Amino acid sequence: MNLPNALTIIRVLLIPVFVILIMNxxxxxxxxxxxxxxxxxxxxxxxxxxxxxxxxxxxxxxxIADKLLLISAYVSLAIVEVLPGWLSxxxxxxxxxxxxxxxxxxxxxxxxxxxxxxISKMTTAFQIMTVILxxxxxxxxxxxQLTSMAIYATTFLTIASGIHYIYVGTRILNQRNHHPxxxxx
Numbered sequence: 001m002n003l004p005n006a007l008t009i010i011r012v013l014l015i016p017v018f019v020i021l022i023m024n025x026x027x028x029x030x031x032x033x034x035x036x037x038x039x040x041x042x043x044x045x046x047x048x049x050x051x052x053x054x055x056x057x058x059x060x061x062x063x064i065a066d067k068l069l070l071i072s073a074y075v076s077l078a079i080v081e082v083l084p085g086w087l088s089x090x091x092x093x094x095x096x097x098x099x100x101x102x103x104x105x106x107x108x109x110x111x112x113x114x115x116x117x118x119i120s121k122m123t124t125a126f127q128i129m130t131v132i133l134x135x136x137x138x139x140x141x142x143x144x145q146l147t148s149m150a151i152y153a154t155t156f157l158t159i160a161s162g163i164h165y166i167y168v169g170t171r172i173l174n175q176r177n178h179h180p181x182x183x184x185x
Contacts (some may be wrong), residue, residue: 004048005058007040009110011065014040015072022076031135037069038128066124067095073131087151091127094162101169108173117168122160126154 014037021030044062048054072091078088116124128151136143 001054002048002053002054002058003051004044005055005061007044007047008058008061008065012061012068015069019072019076022052022073022082023051025026025133027082027138029037031132032127033035034069034073034131034135041066052177059108064085065110070127070131071095076132077134079132083130083136084151087130087155090158094123094158094165098165098167101165105169105172117164119161119164123154126150126157130154143158 014033018030018033018037021027021033028185037106041062042056073081074088074091077083130147130153133143133147133150135149
């Protein structure tokens, strides 16, 4: 276990703390916890690159930790009615579609090289920003207004990113099916 992977595990362990704080309406502490989790996300990748300690475990664990944190944030904020439930459904549905598509590609062909697209990175940034703004919404009317705008931007990007991943996954599967050495040919 190296330091970058330990930081990723700390991020995973912060998730229940974050959710409990949301459920108890301790939004200030939830925001601090979310920020600490975000810092560990940045640090683990930076340390892995700088120390040349990238591991296969870290390559799988890091995006899983990110998804668990975001899904937990959206579900818990929807439960306490800080974010609309429909937005949580959209965010989670996109991630489930991506995961199922990846599993199909792995089962049918070979494991693809996974690189997040630009739209996916933008989607994640907006999802994080929406959580932060939602946690700040009770402190100033401006944050409430920005949260409303962020919800719609996040919705648009999440749907667009989901459609993009469906398109990319379909292309990968079609290329595999049309390859002369594909199964059944």
